[in-house]
Amino acid sequence: METAIVCEDLVKCFGDVRALDGLSFEVRSGEIFGLIGPNGAGKTTTLRIVATILEPTSGRVEVFGHDVVSEAEEVRKMISYLPEDAGAYRNMTGLEYLKLMARLYLPTPAEVYRAVEEASKISGLGERLRDRTKTYSKGMLRRLLVARALMTRPRLAILDEPTSGLDVVHACAVRSIIKDYVREYGTTVLLSSHNMLEVEYLCDRVAVIHRGRVLCEGTPQELKEAYGAENLEEVFIKATGDV
Amino acid sequence: MRGLAVLVEKEVKELLRDPKILLGTILMPLVLMMAMGGMVRVSTTAVMQAASNVNVAVLDLDNQAMSRTLVELLESSPNINLTILTGCTVEEALQEAEGMGVRALIVVPEGFTRNITSGVRGTVYMYSIMERGTMAEAMGFSTVEGVVSAFEEAVKAQIIASGLPDANPEVVLNPVEEHPMTLFRGELIDQPPEQLAQLIMSQSMMPLVLMIVVGTAMSMAATSMAVEKEAKTLETLLTLPVSRMTILLSKLVGSTVIAIIGSVSFMVGMAYYTASVSAPATGGEIQIPTQLLESLQSPITLGLIGATIFITMVSALALALYVAVYAEDVRGAQSIVGVLGLPVMLPAIVLVFADISMLPMSIRVLLYAIPYTHTIVATRAALLGQYGAAGVSLAYLSAFTVIVFYLAARMFSGERAITARMRFRGLRLGRFLRRP
Numbered sequence: 001m002e003t004a005i006v007c008e009d010l011v012k013c014f015g016d017v018r019a020l021d022g023l024s025f026e027v028r029s030g031e032i033f034g035l036i037g038p039n040g041a042g043k044t045t046t047l048r049i050v051a052t053i054l055e056p057t058s059g060r061v062e063v064f065g066h067d068v069v070s071e072a073e074e075v076r077k078m079i080s081y082l083p084e085d086a087g088a089y090r091n092m093t094g095l096e097y098l099k100l101m102a103r104l105y106l107p108t109p110a111e112v113y114r115a116v117e118e119a120s121k122i123s124g125l126g127e128r129l130r131d132r133t134k135t136y137s138k139g140m141l142r143r144l145l146v147a148r149a150l151m152t153r154p155r156l157a158i159l160d161e162p163t164s165g166l167d168v169v170h171a172c173a174v175r176s177i178i179k180d181y182v183r184e185y186g187t188t189v190l191l192s193s194h195n196m197l198e199v200e201y202l203c204d205r206v207a208v209i210h211r212g213r214v215l216c217e218g219t220p221q222e223l224k225e226a227y228g229a230e231n232l233e234e235v236f237i238k239a240t241g242d243v
Numbered sequence: 244m245r246g247l248a249v250l251v252e253k254e255v256k257e258l259l260r261d262p263k264i265l266l267g268t269i270l271m272p273l274v275l276m277m278a279m280g281g282m283v284r285v286s287t288t289a290v291m292q293a294a295s296n297v298n299v300a301v302l303d304l305d306n307q308a309m310s311r312t313l314v315e316l317l318e319s320s321p322n323i324n325l326t327i328l329t330g331c332t333v334e335e336a337l338q339e340a341e342g343m344g345v346r347a348l349i350v351v352p353e354g355f356t357r358n359i360t361s362g363v364r365g366t367v368y369m370y371s372i373m374e375r376g377t378m379a380e381a382m383g384f385s386t387v388e389g390v391v392s393a394f395e396e397a398v399k400a401q402i403i404a405s406g407l408p409d410a411n412p413e414v415v416l417n418p419v420e421e422h423p424m425t426l427f428r429g430e431l432i433d434q435p436p437e438q439l440a441q442l443i444m445s446q447s448m449m450p451l452v453l454m455i456v457v458g459t460a461m462s463m464a465a466t467s468m469a470v471e472k473e474a475k476t477l478e479t480l481l482t483l484p485v486s487r488m489t490i491l492l493s494k495l496v497g498s499t500v501i502a503i504i505g506s507v508s509f510m511v512g513m514a515y516y517t518a519s520v521s522a523p524a525t526g527g528e529i530q531i532p533t534q535l536l537e538s539l540q541s542p543i544t545l546g547l548i549g550a551t552i553f554i555t556m557v558s559a560l561a562l563a564l565y566v567a568v569y570a571e572d573v574r575g576a577q578s579i580v581g582v583l584g585l586p587v588m589l590p591a592i593v594l595v596f597a598d599i600s601m602l603p604m605s606i607r608v609l610l611y612a613i614p615y616t617h618t619i620v621a622t623r624a625a626l627l628g629q630y631g632a633a634g635v636s637l638a639y640l641s642a643f644t645v646i647v648f649y650l651a652a653r654m655f656s657g658e659r660a661i662t663a664r665m666r667f668r669g670l671r672l673g674r675f676l677r678r679p
Contacts, residue, residue, distance in 0.1 A: 014662070048661075051482045052481075052482060053481050053661055054658045054661065055658050073486060076485075081478070081479065081482040082479075083479060085475050086479055087474040087475035089253065089256075089474065089476060090474055091257050091260035092253075092257065092260075096256075100249060100252075100253050103246075103249045104246050104249055104484060104485060105484055
């Protein structure tokens with residue numbers, strides 16, 4: 001199976017703070033890989049480096065064989081990134097926002113039309129897509145952004161807390177969409193989440209990170225067996241408590 | 244450059260739909276200037292009307308040749324409705340005039356004609372009757388003063404004619420005729436220097452207008468960058484499949500488009516205002532020196548001015564984007580650009596009225612060091628056909644632009660667009676204030 005992401009001995013310093021301290025993991029093509037860890041563990045920093053926004057202090061990250069620093073533009077053609085606390089252009093309607101993003105990713109009007117239609121379905125916003133995004137609730141905005149991240153069928157979707165701010169019904173719907181996408185289009189997903197149920201339901205493999213390092217890695221089942229835990233929440237507490 | 248058109252469209256749409264920008268940059272200058280112009284026009288019309296239809300009363304207590312001539316002159320004036328009062332005292336006449344709504348009362352005392360014919364000054368008492376103390380009322384009085392002055396001229400001529408029968412009274416009154424002319428770089432112009440200076444200054448106002456445009460564009464660019472941070476769209480923008488240079492350029496072009504729309508709006512308003520203010524004024528035709536006319540019409544001049552404007556715009560916008568990256572939000576970006584605006588606007592303000600060569604050496608060095616001085620210097624030199632000087636200034640401005648653009652491009656190509664924050668390490672104000 002092709003390797004989608006190689007992350008090797010990654011270090012990231014912000015002044016005196018060492019946010020990542022030799023972090024390493026690999027993600028296989030077509031799988032959903034989850035990063036879990038307490039606040040400040042380095043999850044968002046890792047996702048931002050893979051998304052080419054931040055540059056590592058040392059170490060190497062490759063996405064489908066392309067280095068995220070020296071071949072950043074190539075990497076950006078293959079990825080779609082959903083930041084945790086993202087927004088949309090406040091004075092555009094939801095539909096205009098989706099069209100704008102689709103036009104930047106896709107070459108033909110037919111593909112743009114297809115992507116926007118798909119995003120309309122994913123978001124479930126219906127007629128509200130014709131309203132400006134500044135009138136949206138937090139949940140509506142998140143659904144729009146998840147739809148934007150998936151509609152272009154990227155090779156790698158990087159999702160930071162994809163269901164943050166969503167109610168139970170919409171969170172479930174978004175999880176199903178992510179799972180279906182991977183099955184249907186072979187999209188690889190790298191996500192981070194605080195919701196252990198979500199991670200267990202969605203992810204093929206999981207890495208628990210703490211203080212900028214990977215503590216353990218494997219399928220949810222493997223991790224539960226290794227730590228003698230009933231669920232991932234227990235794995236998380238035991239793994240981070242051991243440190 | 245893939246995606247540039249899409250991103251420029253986004254920039255323009257977002258900026259134009261922002262009510263603060265639409266109101267403050269585009270509608271406000273237009274409405275404000277037009278309203279000011281409208282008000283000036285209304286008040287000017289009122290003043291002109293007041294001056295052209297004045298109710299005047301006259302009390303002729305002399306009733307001799309000279310006073311009768313004055314009354315006849317007042318009667319024949321097209322701008323005056325005259326009421327002749329008789330058989331009353333000055334106090335009674337004043338009361339009556341006030342009751343009649345008259346704006347001016349003229350009282351010619353007894354002995355007026357006798358005084359003048361015997362070589363003594365004759366006095367005419369002129370009462371302005373004001374109710375509100377407005378300019379319109381004062382203008383009505385100046386119409387009366389005009390008629391009395393005309394009467395005085397006629398009396399002067401009569402006195403001169405009786406004493407110097409062979410002399411032309413006009414020559415005696417104005418023996419010296421002035422004929423001002425100007426030598427402009429070897430070319431003789433048959434007009435006073437003030438008119439030519441006014442013409443050249445009106446050309447020099449152009450850079451000031453340009454600097455206002457540049458200032459507006461800088462504010463737009465900084466806002467567009469800060470809005471990305473405030474609305475949390477910057478991270479997504481930086482991961483889009485377009486080059487970082489395209490993102491930078493789209494912000495430059497988008498801000499310029501809005502700045503141009505805002506400037507057009509400002510200029511339309513300004514043109515209306517100027518037309519309103521100067522409508523009643525009359526002026527002769529200004530003769531433009533051939534040399535100036537040639538350089539004004541030369542394609543080299545136009546090319547140099549165009550290049551100067553373009554390069555100034557690019558560098559100022561790149562500078563604004565560069566510093567706006569350090570701001571956390573729109574308010575922070577506006578504050579930073581406000582400070583930056585000083586070196587951009589200062590040379591324009593100083594050089595509108597003064598030539599740089601007239602200034603003291605220290606100020607000259609300081610001004611020459613500011614790149615935006617060269618926008619004014621290059622534009623003015625190009626207008627006067629001094630292409631060498633314009634080229635030198637343009638080269639300096641271009642060198643500065645290359646540096647700023649390089650810095651902005653570097654800022655966008657790396658991670659600093661996300662991580663940059665304004666830090667004041669030396670300032671420990673917070674800690675100082677918390678001290679007991």
